[in-house]
Amino acid sequence: MGNVTIPVGQAVQQSAEAEADILKGVFAAHRLLAVNLVSSPGSGKTTLIEALIGALAGRKRIAVVEGDVETDIDAARIRKHGVQVHQIMTRSSCHIPPFMLREALGRLDLGSVDILVIENVGNLVCPAEIPLGEDVRVVALSVTEGDEKPLKYPLIFRTSSLLALTKIDLLPYVRFDVGNVETAARAINPEVGIFRMSSVTGEGIAAFADRLAALHDAKVG
Numbered sequence: 001m002g003n004v005t006i007p008v009g010q011a012v013q014q015s016a017e018a019e020a021d022i023l024k025g026v027f028a029a030h031r032l033l034a035v036n037l038v039s040s041p042g043s044g045k046t047t048l049i050e051a052l053i054g055a056l057a058g059r060k061r062i063a064v065v066e067g068d069v070e071t072d073i074d075a076a077r078i079r080k081h082g083v084q085v086h087q088i089m090t091r092s093s094c095h096i097p098p099f100m101l102r103e104a105l106g107r108l109d110l111g112s113v114d115i116l117v118i119e120n121v122g123n124l125v126c127p128a129e130i131p132l133g134e135d136v137r138v139v140a141l142s143v144t145e146g147d148e149k150p151l152k153y154p155l156i157f158r159t160s161s162l163l164a165l166t167k168i169d170l171l172p173y174v175r176f177d178v179g180n181v182e183t184a185a186r187a188i189n190p191e192v193g194i195f196r197m198s199s200v201t202g203e204g205i206a207a208f209a210d211r212l213a214a215l216h217d218a219k220v221g
Contacts, residue, residue: 016130019098023133026102030110033216034118036132038156039140040149041122044166044199046074048140049117051199053081055209060114060216065104067096067121074119084108095126098133114216124149128156136215142167143176150184157185162193164208169198 027034039045046066053062063084066075075087086104088096101118110116118134120127139160141149144167150157157163163185165178178196185192193211197204 016098019102020131020133023098023102023105025133026105026110027116027133027135030113031220032110032113033115033136033212033219034132034134035115035212036118036120036127036134036137037140038120038124038127038137038160039122039142040124040145043122043140043142043145045119045122045140046077047199048164048166048197048205049078049119050081051202051205052117052209052212053078053083055205056115056213060213061112062115062117063108063110063113065096065101065108065116065118067119069093069121084113090121093121093126094123095121095130096132098130101132115212124153124156128153128159135219136161136212138162138164140164140166141181143171143174143178147175147177147181150181150188154188157188157192160189160192162195162208162211165194165196167198167200168196168203169200 037045049064056062064078066078066085066087067090068074069090072087075085078085086107088100088104090096090100096118118132137160139156141163143165182194185194195204195208197208199205
C-alpha cells in the first residue's frame with residue numbers, strides 16, 4: 001500500500017476560515033466593528049485598550065475579549081473600566097481559535113456594542129495566519145522590542161491595516177529607529193496606517209480612537 005498524504009494543515013486553515021466567515025456575519029448582523037489586536041507579549045496591548053476605552057467614552061460602546069494562554073489578569077484590569085469583557089484561556093494554543101471566539105461572543109450583549117476589541121494571544125506568528133472575521137487587524141509594536149520586527153515577521157505586518165507604535169515615551173532610553181520601522185512596514189504594506197502613541201503621556205491615543213470610531217461609522221453608515 002502506498003503512502004497517503006493527509007493535508008491536515010490545509011484542513012485546519014479551511015476550518016478556521018469557515019469559522020471566520022461565520023464570525024464576520026455575526027459582527028455584521030450586530031453592526032459592530034471587530035478589531036483584532038495582535039502583538040508580541042509585553043507590547044502594551046491591554047494598557048492601550050484601557051486608554052482607548054477612556055478616549056471613546058460617551059462616543060462608542062466598547063466590549064473586549066481577552067486572549068491568553070492562562071489567567072484572567074488582563075480581563076480583571078479591563079473589567080474595572082465598566083465595560084463588557086470576557087476572558088478566553090487558550091491553554092496550549094498560541095492564538096485565539098475562531099471557535100473559541102464564537103463561544104465567547106455568546107457571553108456578551110453584542111446589541112449594546114459598537115466596537116469589539118479582541119486582544120489576541122501575544123505572538124507575531126500564529127495570529128497572522130488565523131482570521132477571526134475581523135473588520136480591522138491592528139499590530140502593536142513597542143519601541144522596547146527592537147525595530148527589526150517588520151523584517152522578521154512580515155506576514156503580520158502585511159495582513160494588518162493599522163500599526164500602533166507603542167511606548168514612544170521611552171524612545172530617549174532605547175535603541176529604536178522609528179523611521180526604519182515605518183519604511184519597512186510600508187514596503188511590506190503600502191496602505192498601512194501608522195500611529196505613534198503612548199498610553200502614559202496620551203500622545204496619539206485620540207487620533208487612534210478617532211480612526212476606529214470613523215471605521216465604525218463607515219461600516220454602519
